[in-house]
Each structure stands twice: as C-alpha cells, then as structure tokens.
Amino acid sequence: DIVMTQSPDSLAVSLGERATINCKSSQSVLYNSNNKSYLAWYQQKPGQPPKLLIYWASARASGVPDRFSGSGSGTDFTLTINSLQAEDVAVYYCQQYYSTSWTFGQGTKVEIK
C-alpha cells in the first residue's frame, strides 16, 4: 500500500496568517500518461464527512475559497491556507487515489493561535 505521511500533526496559526501542511507519499502518485498526481486534500469538521478541497494535487474543488491552494507533484505535496479564517479550524487530510486502495494521511489539526 502507498503510505501517506502528513506533517505537522497539528498547528496553531493566528487569524489572517498562513497555514502550511505537508504530505509525502511512499511512492509516486504521478500517472505519467496524463501527467496528473492523484492526490486530494480534504477538510473535516466534527460530526461531518470530509469535504473535498483540492484534487489532482492543485485543482480547487467547486465552491472552495481561493485562500486554499495545493501544490506539489510525484511524492511531495503541500496544502496552503492563506489568511486563515475562524471557519478553517478543522482537521485536514491528504489522500492518494492513484491506487484502487485509497490511503489517507493521518490528519493535521488546524487551530487558531
């Protein structure tokens, strides 16, 4: 299985500041035939299912504010939240869908400092 490792496990950021979450896969999730990385980012709030933020490593899902951005390719990826808002407090997960057996990072809890 492809192992997804996120860092840090948690972070506290002041309102209006930037939050950066990293995700590393144990093998490349880049599909050479279409040059796409099969990597998604989710936001999950208590009692809710995960909400898709980013797919193909950097494409923003419909309705997601543009302060959320994704970058990276192959095995190393980053989710950036610019100008953190109070409603961004949540746990964030990366996920690879390169393999039929999806795997997720362990999650990063984002809080307000």
Next chain:
Amino acid sequence: EVQLLESGGGLVQPGGSLRLSCAASGFTFSTSVMNWVRQAPGKGLEWVSAITGSGGSTYFADSVKGRFTISRDNSNNTLFLQMNSLRAEDTAVYYCAKDAAAWGQGTLVTVSS
C-alpha cells in the same frame, strides 16, 4: 446532484453481522466504482473496500479481508457492505464514496457487548 445515503448501522455484539446500504442518485451508478471508507471515533480515515461498476472486481483492506463483502444492485442504484465476524475495532462511522468529491453522511457501527 450526486447524493449518497447510507443506512444499516447500529449496535452489534462482537462476532455478529451487519449489512450496510448506500442509496445512490444523481449519477450513472452502474458505471461508477464505489467505495466504503470508515472512521473510528477520534481517529483518521481508513479505506475499507471498493467495487467496480459491473461488480466483477472487488477490493478490500487487509483489516477486513475475509470478513467483509462488498456488492451492488445496479437496478436499484444501491451499494452494500456485508460485515461478518465483527470486532470492537470495527466500530466506526462508515461512509460510502463515489470519488473524492462525493461522500455520504455516514452511518455509525458500534461493536460492543
């Protein structure tokens, strides 16, 4: 609009069985790979199983292999997860998911005596 609605969760004793259902609408169900993902209380996301559109191929996480069965009824747009020999560590919210963008609200399975 894609909609996924899980049902069938509840309290079951260790060693018991439970069958989850996921009613799908808003997309062509019969051609879509479908997944089950679970989340234990306070823990991260774990992919459980997947099935191809025809039902001809199925995939399972090692943690449930031999105990869980996935199936589908394409005439009624419904996905199933048959869970046998349940253990305390199977306690979780179970989500059905079409792809990264489409998840249900989840159904809680509690395995306890």
